[in-house]
Amino acid sequence: MKLAASYYDIAVVDIKASKTLFHNKLYSQSVFYFQQSVEKANKAFAILTEIISEEEAKFDRDHNTNKIYKRIIDKQTNEIEQYLSAADNFPDLKKTKLHKIIQKSPKRNQADAFKKFIDGFHHETNLSPYDISYVIRQLNLLKIRKIRFQKKILEINKKNLPKLLFPFYDAIGNENAQRAKNEIEEYLADEKQLLEMSKYQIIALNLSIQFSKIYFTLFFYALISLPHSKYSRYPYPENKIFPIQFYNLKLPLVKRLPVLIEHFENTLKLMRTVFPELKSR
Numbered sequence: 072m073k074l075a076a077s078y079y080d081i082a083v084v085d086i087k088a089s090k091t092l093f094h095n096k097l098y099s100q101s102v103f104y105f106q107q108s109v110e111k112a113n114k115a116f117a118i119l120t121e122i123i124s125e126e127e128a129k130f131d132r133d134h135n136t137n138k139i140y141k142r143i144i145d146k147q148t149n150e151i152e153q154y155l156s157a158a159d160n161f162p163d164l165k166k167t168k169l170h171k172i173i174q175k176s177p178k179r180n181q182a183d184a185f186k187k188f189i190d191g192f193h194h195e196t197n198l199s200p201y202d203i204s205y206v207i208r209q210l211n212l213l214k215i216r217k218i219r220f221q222k223k224i225l226e227i228n229k230k231n232l233p234k235l236l237f238p239f240y241d242a243i244g245n246e247n248a249q250r251a252k253n254e255i256e257e258y259l260a261d262e263k264q265l266l267e268m269s270k271y272q273i274i275a276l277n278l279s280i281q282f283s284k285i286y287f288t289l290f291f292y293a294l295i296s297l298p299h300s301k302y303s304r305y306p307y308p309e310n311k312i313f314p315i316q317f318y319n320l321k322l323p324l325v326k327r328l329p330v331l332i333e334h335f336e337n338t339l340k341l342m343r344t345v346f347p348e349l350k351s352r
Contacts, residue, residue: 075118082111099318103303106296163242
């Protein structure tokens, strides 16, 4: 994971450069390094989560980080389609609550529509103040809070696991499904083991919340920063974009850039907390 750590280190330096350039009123350069930091952090995340391999990343110096999220969509859609296809062999499975939840997952046409939405941001340089404020508000809703409701998790396990999983295993009806059901029944009957397991669930739940905050921050920032990988560096007369003149405090992105930079710096710190490969950085 050396390449992921290297991308991460560059992201940290780039965001510092963006902040310094902004304070010196070099706005186009500040936006460019902000976009570069977002890009490098996304690539580090993609390697760490095995969305792309280190080998792929070695030869991928494209600015388009959005393709990372398109790949995630394709992978999840394929997995759902494979499950739904296999479920046709188990008619009783379709009556279970778990199957109905999976069935409500996005289908191929919805996934394709979302990918088109992502592609639509390639040339979007003039987001409104509302758009940027909305993104920040949504990300702030993912504030990390420690979850200490151990007894509540205990009650949820006892009440919901049988309701959710047992009909599913019964519908499959083979030896492996019955074995899994028996193991869960034994686990739920052992109060000491249940209490111990709930501690690990709290840790996993906190980690999941942190991971979600990283994921959605990187995704939203990739969307809003991608067009600036080129527009902040080179003149585009056909679009009436000349970087030095275009990037000024009247542009909503530039106006809110200090807030975005601070928020993204916190996300980079959080990445170091969540991913052991980065903790020594």
